[in-house]
Amino acid sequence: MEFFLDTSDLREIAELSELLPIDGVTTNPTILTKSGMLPEEFFPRLIDVLTPDQKIIAQVVATDFDGIMSEARTLSRLRGGENIVVKIPVSHVGYKAIRAAGAEGITVLATGIYSPDQAFWAAKAGADYLAPYVNRMCNYGDGVGQVAELIQTLRQYDMPAKVCAASFKNVDQVHRLLAAGTPAITVGPDVVRSMIGHPGTAIAVDEFSSNWKAAYGCGDLGL
Ligand code: G3P
Secondary structure (H helix, E strand, O other), X not given: OEEEEEOOOHHHHHHHHHHOOOOEEEOOHHHHHOOOOOHHHHHHHHHHHOOOOOEEEEEOOXXXXXXXXXXXXXXXXXXXXXOEEEEEEOOHHHHHHHHHHHHOOOOEEEEEEOOHHHHHHHHHOOOOEEEEEHHHHOOOOOHHHHHHHXXXXXXXXXXXXXXXXXXXXXXXXXXXXXXXXXXXXXEOHHHHHHHHOOHHHHHHHHHHHHHHHHHHOOOOOOO
């Protein structure tokens, strides 16, 4: 499975990639504005922070068909086209662009998905990844359950599109989608840090160290 970071924070990307086997980074126009950089500055710096095997998943901003296609082609050539995925929102014209971009050999992630039905049509249009906005879907109902069901629907029809679950506000949502077997997921650094840290672990480690020090007067095995 693939685990992406949903952020434009280069410091967080570098730090978390050093700690964890992060498979790449997803951005969208809103996330990109938070970097305070223009795309021409941001993407080269992102490329510097990542290794070539880490995917860059970047979104088009244009909303008309020709604009989407032109931006999709430009984005798909970033880093010489290596491990680049282009995000296209599932607006009406977006479905057409997803098909057309796929036909040109561009790897596409259909984004802005609020329902399993939109996801189904994006899969049928040939999207490689589908990004349902889990937390936002939870405003309308059981977002986690609907995405878990979507994973099953795709399996049932042997559709190659991979769910890349997105938009998370807490660890429980992530946990439940991982348990449902999501093939890909993108999560913000704050939630990733909450996944890997637990106060109980810090207490246990302090206890190991203080007991060891009390017994042997040092902080390592000494071998
Ligand atoms: O990757 C999609 C995601 O960035 C949307 O997240 O937190 O704006 O609902 P959010």
